[in-house]
Amino acid sequence: MADQKKEIKINSKYPSVTDLRNRAKKKMPKFAFEYLDGGCNEDINLDKNRSDIQKVELMPQYLSKFDKSDLRTELFGHTYDAPFGIAPVGLQGLMWPNSPEILAKAAAEHNIPFILSTVTTSSIERIAEITEGKSWFQLYHPAEEKVKRDLLDRSAAAGTDVLVILADVPTFGYRPRDVRNGLAMPPSMSVKNIIEVFKKPDWAIQTLIHGQPAFKTLEPYMPKGLNLKKLGEFMDATFSGRLNEERIASIREQWKGKLVIKGVVSEEDTEKAISLGVDGLIVSNHGGRQLDAGQSTIVPMTHLAKKYKDKIKIMVDSGLRGGPDIARAMASGAEFTFMGRSFMYGVGALGKEGGDHTISLMKREFQQVMEQVCCEKVGDLPNHIINK
Numbered sequence: 001m002a003d004q005k006k007e008i009k010i011n012s013k014y015p016s017v018t019d020l021r022n023r024a025k026k027k028m029p030k031f032a033f034e035y036l037d038g039g040c041n042e043d044i045n046l047d048k049n050r051s052d053i054q055k056v057e058l059m060p061q062y063l064s065k066f067d068k069s070d071l072r073t074e075l076f077g078h079t080y081d082a083p084f085g086i087a088p089v090g091l092q093g094l095m096w097p098n099s100p101e102i103l104a105k106a107a108a109e110h111n112i113p114f115i116l117s118t119v120t121t122s123s124i125e126r127i128a129e130i131t132e133g134k135s136w137f138q139l140y141h142p143a144e145e146k147v148k149r150d151l152l153d154r155s156a157a158a159g160t161d162v163l164v165i166l167a168d169v170p171t172f173g174y175r176p177r178d179v180r181n182g183l184a185m186p187p188s189m190s191v192k193n194i195i196e197v198f199k200k201p202d203w204a205i206q207t208l209i210h211g212q213p214a215f216k217t218l219e220p221y222m223p224k225g226l227n228l229k230k231l232g233e234f235m236d237a238t239f240s241g242r243l244n245e246e247r248i249a250s251i252r253e254q255w256k257g258k259l260v261i262k263g264v265v266s267e268e269d270t271e272k273a274i275s276l277g278v279d280g281l282i283v284s285n286h287g288g289r290q291l292d293a294g295q296s297t298i299v300p301m302t303h304l305a306k307k308y309k310d311k312i313k314i315m316v317d318s319g320l321r322g323g324p325d326i327a328r329a330m331a332s333g334a335e336f337t338f339m340g341r342s343f344m345y346g347v348g349a350l351g352k353e354g355g356d357h358t359i360s361l362m363k364r365e366f367q368q369v370m371e372q373v374c375c376e377k378v379g380d381l382p383n384h385i386i387n388k
């Protein structure tokens with residue numbers, strides 16, 4: 001497409017996220033794949049995200065005048081090449097070695113946002129270098145003020161565009177697969193997991209090349225040479241995920257750039273965020289990994305976008321798996337969308353080609369929907385929604 005700077009290349013063996021997921025399942029050790037793929041408790045919320053978004057229907061207009069579709073979308077003063085970005089994911093290097101770097105590079109080349117998690121395996125500085133300071137940073141709220149200030153200073157010094165504070169992990173989600181696999185906090189490397197690693201030679205070789213995954217952003221605050229049990233204790237002591245108005249106000253005061261809260265789903269929290277000067281919300285339920293009894297995200301997002309669109313940017317994630325889902329979310333009123341698992345499936349399936357491939361796939365699919373329904377501008381998608 002003429003407006004897109006990066007060429008769209010798709011590996012024809014894996015033309016959908018389902019293909020990527022199937023391939024990733026074969027290539028990743030079981031404990032890593034299940035950590036990525038699963039939800040919490042009985043996966044009710046995970047499944048609800050999918051089923052509710054699939055209910056959104058679009059109306060095509062085949063006889064209207066049409067020139068071409070332009071996927072570019074403006075957000076926080078930046079024009080991105082498409083209305084989707086890469087959500088923050090922790091422990092990425094454990095799922096596929098070097099994956100935060102692979103995804104950040106692909107995101108920068110495709111001019112879409114990449115959000116770095118506090119607890120992933122690359123540092124703020126390394127990702128800033130790869131993306132030329134265009135990445136976003138997701139902050140898990142540290143217990144110590146000093147650590148918080150330092151993380152914000154480092155993000156600002158690295159040129160981070162947008163700071164995302166996480167609201168929906170006041171406590172770690174209960175995920176039976178991770179408990180079974182020894183991936184709960186503190187993590188453990190059981191004999192079963194070690195055997196799994198030997199069964200996945202590509203993963204093992206890539207891990208040898210790139211080294212054991214480590215919490216790179218957090219290294220300056222960690223005592224050296226922690227064993228796995230001590231690492232778990234350190235993580236528990238360092239992060240106190242529960243947000244409150246005071247904490248947000250204090251971050252707002254220190255952070256001069258755009259500020260986003262991720263995980264808010266209620267009117268009450270949205271009004272608090274607006275009153276505290278927050279610039280945007282990612283309506284999210286952590287991909288169904290935290291509250292099995294919770295709502296999907298498309299339902300509250302549609303409501304919040306209608307009510308608060310003029311006061312705060314409303315974005316969404318959780319359960320989106322391709323171009324039609326991006327279109328459904330944008331037509332329902334979102335100003336931008338994010339995906340977590342889809343991109344990690346891409347890297348798990350295709351290694352260093354996975355970022356470019358998955359972004360290309362999303363762009364291709366999304367563009368097809370835009371052309372099919374006869375929509376030239378992303379902002380006009382709400383005109384095509386049926387079940388308003």
Ligand SMILES: Cc1cc2nc3c(=O)[nH]c(=O)nc-3n(C[C@H](O)[C@H](O)[C@H](O)COP(=O)(O)O)c2cc1C
Nearest residue numbers: 036087088089090117286287317318319339340341
């Ligand atoms: C394996 C995994 C790890 C995640 N780690 C984080 C994290 O460290 N910080 C965060 O804000 N969200 C994290 N999330 C949530 C994602 O940012 C995002 O909300 C979610 O993946 C969206 O749902 P989707 O996977 O269905 O696209 C994680 C999600 C997954 C699947």
